[in-house]
Amino acid sequence: MTDRKPIRRSPRAPANSAPTLDDVARAAGVSTATVSRCLNAPDRVVPATREKVMQSVKALGYTPNFAARVMAAKRTHTIGAIIPTMENAIFARGLQAFQEALRNRGYTLLVSSSMYDPEVEKEQIRALVARGADGLLLIGHTREAQIYDYLEQQNMPVLVAWSYIEEARLPSVGFDNFGAMRALTEHILSLGHRRIGMISGLRAGNDRADRRIKGVQAALAQGGLDPAALMLRETPYEVESATLSITSLMGEPAPPTAVICGSDVLAVGALRGAQAMGIDVPGQLSITGFDDMELSRIVTPPLTTVHVPHREMGRSAAEELIEMVEGKRPGRSKRLDTYIVSRGTLTPPAG
């Protein structure tokens, strides 16, 4: 294609800069919109044009990365986040910090709630891409591979939060759900508890719930207990449903002396349910939460729980995602630490 016309660099481009979308468009004799389309939706371009453009792309050494960088010049300064739910404030605090950090860098945040439904999340990913989001924040790593393929085709910078998994396909700024729950369970076992119950969120499609369960089981195995003996109830993250779960757990032939809850919301429901049954917490039953939401300090007694650094996670995720969007790097994962907060709902077992 070099025989067609000389490749001119954009007059505005500094000598050493990467080729721009303009350069490719000029070289191919098409509009920049056509070049964009060839790179992002090649099916929508006639083959002859597509070939011409792709030859210019090649001749100029224009790569998808460069394309992403050039398209960044048309940035909308809008970041999308899709969270599983807006209720219960589980994601609220981290998201607020995420938004504040974005705003300090000139970005507006648009949030969508998938209601823990993978189909809804898929629609929302497409909607946010179609609305021109510069980058996306997703929660957790469990989703169909074709979604990741789609996001790659779109050159969309995507970061995961709330779940740090080193080997995952996307970079993540999060914490080790497995390790956090294993540490809590080890602590509970060290107090002498042997009959353990767990009220977990629904694990399907939710890697945080899944890994928290596995963390509990790992600690049980390590402590010489049978992981299969864990009295496990899975339920939506709602106060009312945890109240039902605790009733069911306490109806077991040998009921637990400690119930590990997958979130503070579930622990609050378990606490209320136990108290309604006349069970003294923690005298007769220990209950633990997860998240360290404001809720955990409001109930009586206040919850022993796992502190998740929500604000720090939101802030770090914003910084990392902006670095990705502005093309400075492909996205680096970051693991944040959690720790146990001892309040009023965990003591050694009675008798």
Added chain:
Amino acid sequence: MTDRKPIRRSPRAPANSAPTLDDVARAAGVSTATVSRCLNAPDRVVPATREKVMQSVKALGYTPNFAARVMAAKRTHTIGAIIPTMENAIFARGLQAFQEALRNRGYTLLVSSSMYDPEVEKEQIRALVARGADGLLLIGHTREAQIYDYLEQQNMPVLVAWSYIEEARLPSVGFDNFGAMRALTEHILSLGHRRIGMISGLRAGNDRADRRIKGVQAALAQGGLDPAALMLRETPYEVESATLSITSLMGEPAPPTAVICGSDVLAVGALRGAQAMGIDVPGQLSITGFDDMELSRIVTPPLTTVHVPHREMGRSAAEELIEMVEGKRPGRSKRLDTYIVSRGTLTPPAG
């Protein structure tokens, strides 16, 4: 302009249909994008073209309403909502219902949080318009007139929720914040309370907070008390800050026997603060909330509060906004009823 060329109707348009964007574009000899620009961003079109297009618009009897309807054919099926905060779940329940109802009609919801900052809200309105939202949901009626002018120029359907004000510029699906608080205060006075305190959200830019204060004052005046004697503290909607406010109120020379809180979040903070001071609630001090969030049932004793029909409000707002977007009507206001929920924090004053 009829002398320039005959006005042809689009071959696809049924005989009786309104003129389409295509019709205008053909008549003016420009692209549909240019017509759109003339209607939506006339500053970005050279005067000669603009005049040509506006003549076609006029000749075809094409009106901004028709324009809106035609542009609706390019609907993005995306609705934007801007809420003051994502923390504390105040707006979460209503928004979840709003989203579910939108989804049933094929619309995706994108949410932004203004952090109670009018400047941030303004940026977010522009971002959602720029991202192609089909319609917007805003909270409350207090904002600069120029924002309403801008939204009108953009032909953007906008509905307000959480605040029903009949004479307001935008249609609203909400409740009567003034009347709800007046009714609660009347009830408190009927129990014999005479020294009343109030912990309110910050009223600047927040018509809900402002009208709740005025509702309390109206009931005091009606009950023969001096509204100026209301012991009022304004504070952000946070548990911790309400804890400080109750300490300050109880330090008054003649402290209140009942403290009316502008939200459940504030009431929970007041309750914790009072209990930390060794004050028995409701034995020595009555406290009331507003919203009837889950929080109000979780604390001990559970809060007497005002029930706001959050889910119904979200659902109704979605239905109304979709009707507006789909061009069937300009938007009708709807007032939803609130009522007092008597739980454990309000009794007649001691002695």
